[in-house]
Amino acid sequence: METFVQLVVNGFGKGAVFALLALGFVVIFKATEVVNFAHGSLVLFGGYLVVATRETLGWAGAAVLGVVSAGVLALLVERLLLSRSRLADPFSLALLTIGVDVIITEEIVRRLGVSLPFIGDAWDAQPVQVGGVTLFRTHLVAMVVATVLITAFFIAFRYSNWGVAMRAQAENKEAAALVGIRSSRVTATAWLVAGLLAGVAVLFIATQDFSGAGLSRGTHSIALAAFPAAILGGLDSTAGAIVGGLTVGLVDALSTHYVSFAFAKSAVFLVMLVVLVVRPSGLFGTRESTRV
Amino acid sequence: MWWVRALLWLALLIVLLALPLYLEAQWLRAGEYMMVGAVGAIGLTLLTGQAGQLSLAHAFFLLAGGTAYTVLAGGQEGERNLVGFNLPPLLALLGAVAITALLGIAFAPVAGRLRGIYLGVASLALVFLGLYFGQAAEGLTGGTSTGRAPEPFSLFGFEFSNEGDLEILGVPFRQSERVWYLFLGLLLIAFLLALGAVRSRVGRSWRAVRDNEAAAAVMGVSVARAKAGAFAVSSAYAGLAGVMTVLWFDILKPDESEFGTYGINVSIAFLAMVIIGGLGSVPGALVGAVVVNGLPQVLALYSTKLGWFTGTGEGAFTPVLISSFVYGAAIILVVLFEPGGLAAIGRRIAGRLSNPARGRE
Amino acid sequence: MTPAELRVENVTLRFGGLRALDSVSFDVQPGSLHALIGPNGAGKSSCFNVICGLYRASEGRVFFGDVELTRQRPNRLARLGIGRSFQNAALSSHSTVLDNVMLGRFALTRGGFLECGLRLPWITRTERRHAERAAEICEFLGIGDVLHTPVGALPYGAVKRVDIARALAVEPALLLLDEPAAGMNAAETAELAHTIHEIRAELGISILLVEHDMGLVMGIADRVSVLDFGRLIADGTPAEVQADPEVVRAYLGTDHKENA
Numbered sequence: 001m002e003t004f005v006q007l008v009v010n011g012f013g014k015g016a017v018f019a020l021l022a023l024g025f026v027v028i029f030k031a032t033e034v035v036n037f038a039h040g041s042l043v044l045f046g047g048y049l050v051v052a053t054r055e056t057l058g059w060a061g062a063a064v065l066g067v068v069s070a071g072v073l074a075l076l077v078e079r080l081l082l083s084r085s086r087l088a089d090p091f092s093l094a095l096l097t098i099g100v101d102v103i104i105t106e107e108i109v110r111r112l113g114v115s116l117p118f119i120g121d122a123w124d125a126q127p128v129q130v131g132g133v134t135l136f137r138t139h140l141v142a143m144v145v146a147t148v149l150i151t152a153f154f155i156a157f158r159y160s161n162w163g164v165a166m167r168a169q170a171e172n173k174e175a176a177a178l179v180g181i182r183s184s185r186v187t188a189t190a191w192l193v194a195g196l197l198a199g200v201a202v203l204f205i206a207t208q209d210f211s212g213a214g215l216s217r218g219t220h221s222i223a224l225a226a227f228p229a230a231i232l233g234g235l236d237s238t239a240g241a242i243v244g245g246l247t248v249g250l251v252d253a254l255s256t257h258y259v260s261f262a263f264a265k266s267a268v269f270l271v272m273l274v275v276l277v278v279r280p281s282g283l284f285g286t287r288e289s290t291r292v
Numbered sequence: 293m294w295w296v297r298a299l300l301w302l303a304l305l306i307v308l309l310a311l312p313l314y315l316e317a318q319w320l321r322a323g324e325y326m327m328v329g330a331v332g333a334i335g336l337t338l339l340t341g342q343a344g345q346l347s348l349a350h351a352f353f354l355l356a357g358g359t360a361y362t363v364l365a366g367g368q369e370g371e372r373n374l375v376g377f378n379l380p381p382l383l384a385l386l387g388a389v390a391i392t393a394l395l396g397i398a399f400a401p402v403a404g405r406l407r408g409i410y411l412g413v414a415s416l417a418l419v420f421l422g423l424y425f426g427q428a429a430e431g432l433t434g435g436t437s438t439g440r441a442p443e444p445f446s447l448f449g450f451e452f453s454n455e456g457d458l459e460i461l462g463v464p465f466r467q468s469e470r471v472w473y474l475f476l477g478l479l480l481i482a483f484l485l486a487l488g489a490v491r492s493r494v495g496r497s498w499r500a501v502r503d504n505e506a507a508a509a510v511m512g513v514s515v516a517r518a519k520a521g522a523f524a525v526s527s528a529y530a531g532l533a534g535v536m537t538v539l540w541f542d543i544l545k546p547d548e549s550e551f552g553t554y555g556i557n558v559s560i561a562f563l564a565m566v567i568i569g570g571l572g573s574v575p576g577a578l579v580g581a582v583v584v585n586g587l588p589q590v591l592a593l594y595s596t597k598l599g600w601f602t603g604t605g606e607g608a609f610t611p612v613l614i615s616s617f618v619y620g621a622a623i624i625l626v627v628l629f630e631p632g633g634l635a636a637i638g639r640r641i642a643g644r645l646s647n648p649a650r651g652r653e
Numbered sequence: 654m655t656p657a658e659l660r661v662e663n664v665t666l667r668f669g670g671l672r673a674l675d676s677v678s679f680d681v682q683p684g685s686l687h688a689l690i691g692p693n694g695a696g697k698s699s700c701f702n703v704i705c706g707l708y709r710a711s712e713g714r715v716f717f718g719d720v721e722l723t724r725q726r727p728n729r730l731a732r733l734g735i736g737r738s739f740q741n742a743a744l745s746s747h748s749t750v751l752d753n754v755m756l757g758r759f760a761l762t763r764g765g766f767l768e769c770g771l772r773l774p775w776i777t778r779t780e781r782r783h784a785e786r787a788a789e790i791c792e793f794l795g796i797g798d799v800l801h802t803p804v805g806a807l808p809y810g811a812v813k814r815v816d817i818a819r820a821l822a823v824e825p826a827l828l829l830l831d832e833p834a835a836g837m838n839a840a841e842t843a844e845l846a847h848t849i850h851e852i853r854a855e856l857g858i859s860i861l862l863v864e865h866d867m868g869l870v871m872g873i874a875d876r877v878s879v880l881d882f883g884r885l886i887a888d889g890t891p892a893e894v895q896a897d898p899e900v901v902r903a904y905l906g907t908d909h910k911e912n913a
Contacts, residue, residue, distance in 0.1 A: 099623030269417030492769030512760030
């Protein structure tokens with residue numbers, strides 16, 4: 001029983017991080033219908049900057065810099081590349097992000113070389129005992145941070161001008177443009193938000209508690225689990241991203257323990273496949289109807 | 293002007309047939325690696341370009357095809373608990389292609405229900421499953437640490453290996469030379485089949501599904517079947533490329549992480565070939581494969597000669613890394629400036645040559 | 654062969670709480686030119702999509718001869734002898750005119766990946782025969798000189814004709830035309846009316862036409878059904894319908910001015 005409680009808490013801890021990634025992914029999709037395959041490279045970029053600057057800036061300063069830089073990089077990708085190709089459809093733009101992902105990821109992996117630094121210094125590897133249950137501090141911090149950020153996001157999404165504009169654009173692009181919503185600003189902000197969230201997520205991923213592995217190509221593949229999280233929740237559902245993220249975290253934690261570490265990654269994707277067969281647009285996604 | 297084109301293709305074929313007489317083994321191997329890529333890329337361009345279904349699962353089918361061939365053609369090995377069926381290599385190759393096609397069909401309930409981009413992400417699942425399968429099914433794959441050597445291909449008693457002495461026009465024909473002709477033959481079959489299918493009702497049904505599912509259905513196309521069919525064909529091509537991969541490496545060795553011979557990076561490389569060549573263009577897939585699979589090979593060969601990119605370890609610019617940069621950038625440039633890829637550029641040049649007046653407009 | 658009759662029986666279509674169609678019934682007599690009209694959002698296209706099986710009727714049935722269309726998958730339609738054009742043309746813009754029209758021959762041909770890939774002699778033979786017929790149909794519709802042009806490079810009027818050619822390539826007994834004149838100018842519309850008239854005269858098939866343009870409909874239709882807010886409010890000859898006060902109120906009163 002204690003093991004199970006521990007697994008569930010760990011699962012939610014990991015899930016909170018996946019939720020942050022999936023949320024960013026969904027925000028971009030809602031704003032532009034583009035599936036951002038470069039999400040993993042944003043994660044790596046933010047993490048790399050933390051590693052590169054923490055000697056001089058101190059951990060907290062480096063973490064802030066990393067988060068902001070990931071956001072700025074996402075913004076730059078959108079402004080410099082995607083917004084330049086107005087003619088391209090979302091499908092081609094998704095392909096374009098694959099190209100971006102390859103370049104950024106390969107360059108950072110090259111720079112990291114053989115060093116695989118952990119970046120969760122402030123809380124990593126200091127488990128706490130609650131009753132008979134061992135809890136990882138990283139997961140606890142991640143849950144708190146994710147709760148705060150996700151709440152903030154939903155408040156902004158609901159009440160801020162950007163949130164309203166964004167929802168209007170997701171509903172109907174032409175109509176949104178007609179009432180004076182500037183699509184380019186909404187889109188750029190969506191990318192910025194997604195990048196910031198990815199920057200936060202990496203602070204928890206490249207830790208001993210989360211993955212037992214430092215910042216590396218492996219971090220990128222962990223970030224890939226944000227895809228099944230977003231997809232099984234429904235690509236265009238922000239609430240779905242949270243549910244999807246938590247589901248992925250739980251499945252990961254439980255299958256690692258009860259089956260094997262190697263199987264855990266497949267398990268996450270298998271759950272996604274099952275959901276997709278039953279509900280092709282995910283749990284909370286809008287069903288597309290054919291229009292002719 | 294069709295005969296000009298036919299003549300050009302014929303000339304290319306003759307050059308390719310003659311190359312083993314002139315090229316050193318390592319260059320032949322580089323060429324063979326491009327042909328492996330070309331077969332896989334043709335399959336992917338049919339699926340993603342013609343039928344509009346994004347797939348990142350290509351690497352999984354590569355692994356499945358390679359494993360199927362090795363198991364079907366290989367022998368039992370009691371010590372390592374390896375399963376083998378000792379089938380003649382040709383039968384094993386056909387079996388591997390059939391098995392991967394069936395695996396593609398098994399994925400049809402998912403593939404048939406999802407729209408292009410959803411499918412792309414869903415198909416990632418297969419790569420992860422493949423990774424697990426490669427590690428877990430040691431009796432088939434030989435496991436990640438040692439792998440398993442595939443039976444060399446042979447046709448009617450003729451072995452595509454270093455076995456026996458064979459000399460043509462004074463050039464000794466060893467494994468590299470023989471495999472060159474094997475791969476060239478396989479590529480030719482793959483290429484012609486794809487061209488024929490694209491021009492027929494099958495290709496038409498794929499394009500219809502890509503462009504408007506409702507219209508396709510009303511014209512008599514079963515959308516789910518067309519998608520499943522495209523997936524099966526594309527998987528079969530990837531399976532054949534997988535057989536060629538294990539023959540080329542002379543070993544079947546599953547990956548330890550998502551990055552490797554059958555990893556996500558390979559799926560992305562195939563996608564890059566198809567995008568660079570021009571989505572849906574079969575000849576374009578050939579060119580894309582030459583760029584993406586050829587570049588690291590050629591760079592590696594030149595670099596040993598000239599001393600470029602020979603650094604190793606931390607922060608080194610290896611030929612593989614340089615190639616990744618090049619094709620990553622190529623994807624971006626193609627989407628931004630020439631969505632039709634190299635195929636569109638080729639068509640424009642051809643149009644200009646055959647009709648100079650129009651070209652100047 | 655006399656074409657079969659199309660019977661729409663009490664079809665209701667609900668989207669959530671919205672009733673797009675409310676117990677709609679009408680018949681399309683064999684060999685007739687029947688128009689389905691109504692203001693925007695009246696449910697004309699929904700009705701078409703129910704007939705084609707793209708939407709599932711919540712209640713009611715549609716028969717074509719003895720076959721219940723509401724129980725068929727949409728891809729059976731072509732094999733039953735029904736061809737359809739689309740409001741937005743729904744063509745492959747990168748493919749040539751001939752390639753698009755040849756899609757209409759899909760149900761009339763066979764051959765899978767291997768047969769087609771190997772270009773077996775019987776495949777090439779049938780392909781050639783069907784291409785000739787497709788070219789003939791294009792000729793008939795006045796697009797015979799652009800067979801090898803990509804559809805994306807054609808003017809709008811020609812694109813709509815390619816769509817009709819594709820529907821005719823099915824060799825239908827019943828042709829469904831979804832707003833063929835949408836977006837056309839007066840001259841193009843007049844030309845199109847002539848073409849539709851010719852199709853019926855030459856091929857003797859039934860035509861069901863959804864249309865917005867009253868002039869076009871009243872000039873060529875044998876019979877007109879009028880939809881308003883998902884309900885059938887009138888059904889009769891053009892003259893009868895035009896005289897119907899409810900039609901005048903619902904449709905002619907508001908929309909006729911715009912189109913005049």
